[in-house]
Amino acid sequence: MNVNHDPRSTTQMLPQDATQTVAAGRLTKNSGWKLHLQTVIARAYPRVVGQQREKSWMFFDILLPMLAVSAYVFVYRAIQAPEDYIGFVVVGGAMTAFWMNVLWSMSSQLYWEKEQGNLALFIMSPSSMMAILLGMALGGLFATTLRAIAIILLGSVFFNVRYAVTSFTQLFAVFFLAMVALYGLGMVAASFYLLLSREAWHISNLAQEPIYLFSGFYFPVKNFSFWVSAAASIIPLTLGLDAMRQLVFKTGPSLGFISVPLEITVLAILSVIFIFSARLMLAYMERLSIREGRLTDSRR
């Protein structure tokens, strides 16, 4: 960069077109749905591309969950449980990746964005916070799906899991709705955690293991009483996992909590409720933060 010692006459000392690019007739900027779409893609980018650069994810997100899966597999084999239980554990192990992602990379994310200084920039920009959160969710979903597929492939090969898919359409619908509802829940939690600030960390810690238990990640949720299973169904993965097991394993339907069509209906309702709630919570959080000045008060 050229330097001129008189700050009042710098233009001539800068490269000739130093400010021309941005000056050219002022920039055309998209708004409306185009801006929304651009924001979603841009915010998904760090997770779709950036997160894959840190190769340690292969160890932490695939090998460590595989250890937990292996432990359950060996227990089931030791007690000579039905062979499909092995498959239940592998699928459950893969789905833990989504719960971990929602808990640590979705719910806590707005709080970390605030601490990082990004949240103020997001809110100050013309894009909507909903688009930012959606991008965050889709990026996380993509990155986590890679991890989940890896766990299923490894688990299936290592433990010789046999699948008997009865309906790919229903399987896709269950997975899609479970993910919409789950990430919708994550979006609600993101606003809630932001209001709680540092305490959010404890909630994530607190929510991790109990959900593994009550959502039946490693065993059929039907083993609980009806009301415990019903209460656990507020976490979309409970029904999502149960329905997927019913659809991909021979003995699945006999071990299922409720029928697949009913589970699809409940998941659809949960999706609408969580996405709508996320929108309301986000608007409330933004209003409250602006009123109280919490948006940019990080502890850095």
Next chain:
Amino acid sequence: MDFAIRTEKLGRTYKIRGGKKSEPRTLLALNDINLEVYPGELFGLLGPNGAGKTTLIKILTTLLAPTEGYAWVAGFNVAKEPEKVRPRINMVSGGESSGYGLLTVRENLWMFSQFYGLSSTVANRNIKHLLEVVGLSDRINAKSSDLSTGLRQKMNIVRGFMTDPDVLFLDEPTLGLDVGASREVRHFIRSWVDDDPTRTLLLTTHYMVEADELCDRVAIINQGRVLACDTPSNLKRNLQQDAIFHLEVSAFNGTLNASRFEGLPGVCNVTHSPQDGFEALDLILEEEQALAGVVNTLTESNIRLLNLQKNEPTLEDVFVKLVGQSMEEVEQKGDERES
């Protein structure tokens, strides 16, 4: 006349929650701020840390609601029409660590450009160009986590300029930059405003030289109030009739207290800063003759005059005259209160 920025009786009070036993208290961060900034102007907010500069910027950038009064940016009320203000503004803060460390400089900047609706072609062109301007083009593909504080700040500066906002807010933009980099950034800031009369830039700083060099007009702010607002030359001109002296004298060693000078006839302000082996005194006098009283007082106390220099007024002197203390002293007292 349309203003780029206008505030009317603007105020902000924070409620600070007390502990379990103490009552919540209120902190008046801004009080009765009336400002008018014209399009094409580079306007400076000058004041010590804690003066209210950042609070004012937060309100103007729609991040904080005022508790009193009104503010308009680019013609829109910031509290009632934030969605109309946001596409027209951008902000860069000194020392911010925004973006994601796993992304490269280009990727981070591209991501933020998308939040403003720029097409990728235009965004990439601007990014490439502005990185060249700030001397960061060789790091375009470096991960932002690998950048030093200064380089990261340059990236942030590009982030603010690349969307070509109507009104740009720079909150201590040269914080953390070395002398050379600060000078380069100041040059670019000035040229950016000069290049297009529809652009407006509001800059906060506590560096007097920065405000003096860069700004068309400056508002001096302290304890949430605007004390003066004019061009740097007019602000200094008001002090022209005063005589400003810098004295270096032998160590006081307890024989003299600097406050004694303040009672002397014709002495407006005294700023005392003990140095290694000597004492520095900055005096604002009503007229040169008042210096005789100062010298006599020194002689009576057996203090030797080591160096005497008459200075042209600076914005620092303007601040001292308005506040009664140097900016450094105000900041020190603020730190002591907080601790």
